[in-house]
Amino acid sequence: MSGKELLNPGNSTRLEYLWPVRFAVGWMYLDGGLRKAVLKPAKLDPNSSSFVGGKLVNFLPHAGPFKPFLLMTLENKSLDVTFLTVFSYIELLVGLFLVIGLLSRLASLGALAMAVGFAPAYWLGSTCEDEWQIGALLTAGSITLMLAAPGRVLGLDYFLYKKFGDRPLAKNVPILKWIKLW
Amino acid sequence: MDRVTIVAIVFSILVAGWILGTGQWAYGNVVGTLVNNSKLPKLQITYAKMTSTGNGTELILNITDVDGPDAYPASGTMLIISNSTYTLVLNSSQVAHDTVKIIQAPWNENKKDSVNWYSGFVIVLGSEAQFHLIIPVHLSPGTYKLTIVTPAVSQSRWATASVTLS
Numbered sequence: 362m363s364g365k366e367l368l369n370p371g372n373s374t375r376l377e378y379l380w381p382v383r384f385a386v387g388w389m390y391l392d393g394g395l396r397k398a399v400l401k402p403a404k405l406d407p408n409s410s411s412f413v414g415g416k417l418v419n420f421l422p423h424a425g426p427f428k429p430f431l432l433m434t435l436e437n438k439s440l441d442v443t444f445l446t447v448f449s450y451i452e453l454l455v456g457l458f459l460v461i462g463l464l465s466r467l468a469s470l471g472a473l474a475m476a477v478g479f480a481p482a483y484w485l486g487s488t489c490e491d492e493w494q495i496g497a498l499l500t501a502g503s504i505t506l507m508l509a510a511p512g513r514v515l516g517l518d519y520f521l522y523k524k525f526g527d528r529p530l531a532k533n534v535p536i537l538k539w540i541k542l543w
Numbered sequence: 544m545d546r547v548t549i550v551a552i553v554f555s556i557l558v559a560g561w562i563l564g565t566g567q568w569a570y571g572n573v574v575g576t577l578v579n580n581s582k583l584p585k586l587q588i589t590y591a592k593m594t595s596t597g598n599g600t601e602l603i604l605n606i607t608d609v610d611g612p613d614a615y616p617a618s619g620t621m622l623i624i625s626n627s628t629y630t631l632v633l634n635s636s637q638v639a640h641d642t643v644k645i646i647q648a649p650w651n652e653n654k655k656d657s658v659n660w661y662s663g664f665v666i667v668l669g670s671e672a673q674f675h676l677i678i679p680v681h682l683s684p685g686t687y688k689l690t691i692v693t694p695a696v697s698q699s700r701w702a703t704a705s706v707t708l709s
Contacts, residue, residue, distance in 0.1 A: 407653065415652040419613035421669035423580050425568065435650035477561070484569040485581045487612035493569045497562045504554050 376514035383459055383511045386472055386502040389495075391456025397449040405449060407442050414441050416482075424481035431481060451475070459506070462516010466541040467530065469507035476500040510543060518543035583696050584611030586619050586666055588704035590673070591689055595708065599679040606656070606664055606691065606702065607648075607671035616654070619664035619691035619702065624678075626687050631680060635663035644675035664691060684708050 396404065403409035417435055424431050434441050451471060458468035476499035483493040512518030521528075521543050531537040567573040590605035602624075608617040622633040633641065639658040647655055648671040656672035657665045664674065691702040 410653055412653040415654040415667070416613070418650060418652050418654070418667060418669040421650070422609040423569070432650055435652065441652075480565060483565050485613050486570075486579065487581045487614070490566070490570050490572070490579075493565060497565065500561055501558050504558055508550065508554060 376509065376511055379506065379509055379511040380515050382502050383462065383465065383506055383516070386469075386499060386506060387456045387459025389456070389499060390452045390472060390475065391460055394449050394451075394453025394456055397445075398453055405442070405446050407438060413445055417441070419485065420481040423484040427481035448475070459512075462512030462514075462518050464521075464542050465512030465516060465518050466507050466510050466543055469503045470540060473500060473503035473507060476503055510541065512543055580610045581612055582610075583700065584617030584666075584668075584693055585609050585696070585700050586617055586664070586691050586693055586702035588689060588691065588702045589671065591704045591706040593682070593687065593706045593708040595681065596677060599677050600682045600708065602676045602678060602689075602706075604674045604676070604689070604704075605671060606666055606674060608666040608668050611668055613668050616656075616665045616667045617693060618662040619666065620662060620694055621690075621692035622663070622676075623690040623692065624682070624687050625690070626685055629683070631678070631682070633678070636660040638663040638676070641676045641678050642674050643677050646673040646675075648672060682708055 397413060398405065401411060403411040404413045406412055407414060414435070417431055421428060421431055421435075434444055452475065455468045455471040455475070458464050459472065476496050479492070479496045479499075483496050485492045486494075510518070510522075513522045528542045529538045530540040530542060563573050567575075571578045585608065587607050587609055588604055589607055590603070592603040594601045606619065611617050618635075619638075620635045622638055624631040624633075639660045642658045645656065645658070651667070651670040651672065654667045654670070656667060656670050658674070659665060666672070686705060686707045689702075689704045689706055693701055
């Protein structure tokens with residue numbers, strides 16, 4: 362039975378329609394990474410008044426179960442700087458890959474991890490429920506993209522899928538075999 | 544039920560659970576009273592010690608800000624030291640003048656807690672610092688109530704603590 366015959370005509374959505382979501386989620390991370398790592402590197406300089414490590418301090422009061430990890434990071438300056446630098450470059454790569462549709466399912470998993478990892482800041486929102494709304498939408502968007510493989514249309518994953526088919530992170534390793542690259 | 548449907552249901556439940564659970568945790572927006580801890584600042588005195596010195600009274604205070612917006616620090620514009628028979632009020636410039644040392648908590652980052660003449664105590668959300676004040680007044684031994692006044696918030700949210708001068 363061919364793939365076409367399996368589709369229910371009333372329940373099939375063209376992947377082209379997911380491009381706005383792919384771009385939006387991707388750009389949120391690409392913009393965040395670019396601002397810190399490229400456009401204003403002082404944000405990653407612990408000696409600068411712009412250092413983003415100061416933001417982690419703001420998360421502390423209602424960070425719940427994440428508080429011990431935050432305190433450990435903040436009290437260890439080199440860990441703090443390393444964590445924020447690595448996080449920023451992952452943001453940048455995940456965002457870029459989603460925008461161009463390269464390794465889009467793996468990039469979506471990265472986006473999901475960051476959206477969930479952002480939870481200690483969810484309580485911050487002096488005018489509305491700012492950070493929680495951002496985190497919730499990025500979580501839902503990342504999962505949608507991770508399941509749908511959106512880079513196979515209007516993205517570079519089109520070529521990867523055409524040449525290699527469906528590829529997991531590792532073929533014979535539990536859990537990793539379910540994480541698809543594109 | 545096919546595999547796609549099962550995967551979709553599982554992830555839908557996870558996403559819905561995450562959104563409702565974190566929304567309830569952060570803002571109480573599913574059941575019960577709505578909360579928003581980042582609207583108004585709330586200073587807390589976590590430690591207080593008062594001793595007599597040759598040139599007045601030394602007051603050591605650990606102050607932190609546990610609620611409020613992250614964009615701007617909280618201010619404690621007045622320090623009130625009182626008991627049933629006596630009240631001493633230090634305004635913001637007196638707080639700034641009498642503070643002789645500030646020790647930052649090890650987790651404070653580039654934004655430091657401070658004092659200045661127009662805001663008094665300046666406390667960044669989530670940070671904590673120990674303020675050493677030499678108040679040029681010889682207070683009598685006894686127990687005093689300390690109150691730090693934060694402008695534009697109700698009195699019930701002002702930071703208070705009890706301290707004994709022996």
